[in-house]
Amino acid sequence: MKKITLVLVALISLSTATAQIRVGKAILPYEENFGDTDLKLNGAGMRKVLWIDMYAGGLYLTKKSKDPKEILDADETMAIKLNIVSGFVTQKKMIKAVKDGFNRATFGNTKALDERINKFIKFFSEPIVKNDIFDIVYIKGKGVTAFKNEKELGVIKGRDFKYALFKIWLGDEPASEEIKNGMLGIQ
Template identity: 30%
Template sequence: MVSQRMGVVMRKFLVFAFLFLFASPAGAGTLEGVTMPDTMQVGGKSLVLNGMGLRKKFVVKVYVAGLYLPSKMNSSEKILAADTERGLDMHFLYDVEKAKMCKAWYDGLKNNSPAQEAALKAQFDTLCSYMSDMAEGDKMTFTYVPGQGTTVSVRGKVKGTIAGKEFADAMFACWIGPNPPGAEFKQGLLGG
């Protein structure tokens, strides 16, 4: 009788331990040694960490990104359609030259928002003017506030703000649009 009861207790304990050990945290996350906080303050609102993705180029781990939204969403179409605050943090794991970053922005625009490529070229030129050579450990942050625009910060210093939801949508589409840097990367940002 006692051994039977111990067996039931032990099974319940093992199930609980398994669930506890392998459950993913609801908010904050760590990926490739980069830990992102549960929340980000944007435009006076608290955004939640939606998901994290690892950007790889062939076998090179380039950066870890974290997408912040007012509430968790797994649809890129709904995220881009909503005119609400958004944020994205990029933590670099590898040195990237400014010219390569700019090429990636222009490619992202062309591949994800081709109908707006000509109309948004000037804004993407401005975005590229904010870029710098990035080194391992550097951080870049993008925040969008409706009616104000997208603010770009490099290494903790605000470089400027680019007006317009159209620009914000095209820029965020570079990460979560139909042709992102990688399917796993996009899926990570969308929380999956």
């Protein structure tokens, strides 16, 4: 009886450890761990342009929230995962989208962040192809660490930078209302 119980516990643990959600053609995990902090998928959505799926985005938090202001203001480890599902997402288009996003997020007042924005944009120096996965992770006390396909690209310090960066997807003028609502779990 004990062996059967142990086998069942092991199988249940294995199935929850690999639990994933499908968002369009993308697959996102339910859980991630960054900076020794366990994060759970708060929600996910798809960025579409003219009915074409561009990328899936997932927001990972320590505890679920539907309040974008609370999330943006929080000084807690959190992450955004972007899973590229279209060849239409290119390096050039990503750089333009990031620049436009920072302009919207800061109401055109990027001066205090310009040096860090330029450093962040350099993270997109290599070609972007379908199935690339970017993790944008804010680690409390460290800053924003960016990853491409699990390879660390660099760290940018400052909670103000995290606020503006996450506001690209969660702000009043997000990259997409659909992806914002998905990340907030209100779709």
